[in-house]
Amino acid sequence: EPEVTQTPSHQVTQMGQEVILRCVPISNHLYFYWYRQILGQKVEFLVSFYNNEISEKSEIFDDQFSVERPDGSNFTLKIRSTKLEDSAMYFCASSRGLGYQETQYFGPGTRLLVL
Amino acid sequence: EDQVTQSPEALRLQEGESSSLNCSYTVSGLRGLFWYRQDPGKGPEFLFTLYSAGEEKEKERLKATLTKKESFLHITAPKPEDSATYLCAVPVLILTGGGNKLTFGTGTQLKVEL
Numbered sequence: 001e002p003e004v005t006q007t008p009s010h011q012v013t014q015m016g017q018e019v020i021l022r023c024v025p026i027s028n029h030l031y032f033y034w035y036r037q038i039l040g041q042k043v044e045f046l047v048s049f050y051n052n053e054i055s056e057k058s059e060i061f062d063d064q065f066s067v068e069r070p071d072g073s074n075f076t077l078k079i080r081s082t083k084l085e086d087s088a089m090y091f092c093a094s095s096r097g098l099g100y101q102e103t104q105y106f107g108p109g110t111r112l113l114v115l
Numbered sequence: 116e117d118q119v120t121q122s123p124e125a126l127r128l129q130e131g132e133s134s135s136l137n138c139s140y141t142v143s144g145l146r147g148l149f150w151y152r153q154d155p156g157k158g159p160e161f162l163f164t165l166y167s168a169g170e171e172k173e174k175e176r177l178k179a180t181l182t183k184k185e186s187f188l189h190i191t192a193p194k195p196e197d198s199a200t201y202l203c204a205v206p207v208l209i210l211t212g213g214g215n216k217l218t219f220g221t222g223t224q225l226k227v228e229l
Contacts, residue, residue: 004158006158031214033214033216035217041221042219042220042221042222043159043202043204043217043219044219045216045217045218048209048212048214048216050212050214051212053212054212055209055211055212055214056209056211056212056214056216058216089156091158091159095214095215098208098209098214098215099208099215101147101164101166101206102206102214102215103149103161103164104149104161104215104217105161106151106158106159106160106161107158108157108158109156109157109158111156
């Protein structure tokens with residue numbers, strides 16, 4: 001069964017450093033998303049991406065964040081200058097199409113720790 | 116703004132002891148609801164999509180139902196392997212570019228003991 005994969009599974013970085021989180025969405029999916037979950041809190045939407053551009057972003061997704069689909073398979077989230085409060089689990093998700101009923105399938109996540 | 120509330124926050128059951136988890140929501144127009152299972156340190160795993168009030172879906176020991184204001188996840192004769200956090204989420208359509216973003220509840224942490 002196709003699944004979303006993410007690398008790395010864990011990332012430890014120093015405050016102010018840049019990190020890139022990588023995702024390989026399910027191959028025939030067209031819509032891609034990043035969510036994050038701070039320990040003990042809700043899963044929160046960060047950004048959605050379709051047709052090589054951002055379709056929506058949340059207030060959390062400020063200028064320090066960017067997303068890219070550098071080739072036909074990878075989808076990346078870059079944090080330019082990490083802050084302590086960026087420590088969280090980051091989940092990539094993908095869906096086949098648009099519409100309320102389209103299921104989003106999530107990857108296993110990257111645990112980011114900013115020291 | 117859409118709000119999703121789940122209760123209880125935590126639930127401890129004995130193996131075989133059936134129960135229900137609740138997800139209530141305030142949204143501008145019902146447009147479906149998703150249930151996910153999340154194991155510790157893992158990503159949400161899709162369980163069910165419910166499209167309209169009155170709909171029911173079943174998978175093994177789980178049954179999800181939907182009304183106009185809330186959804187229930189019924190767990191019948193649970194086993195220890197059902198222990199996980201169960202999340203519900205409502206979709207918000209993204210008008211520019213399509214797709215939808217999910218608003219999640221905080222989840223119910225279920226522990227099933229022998």
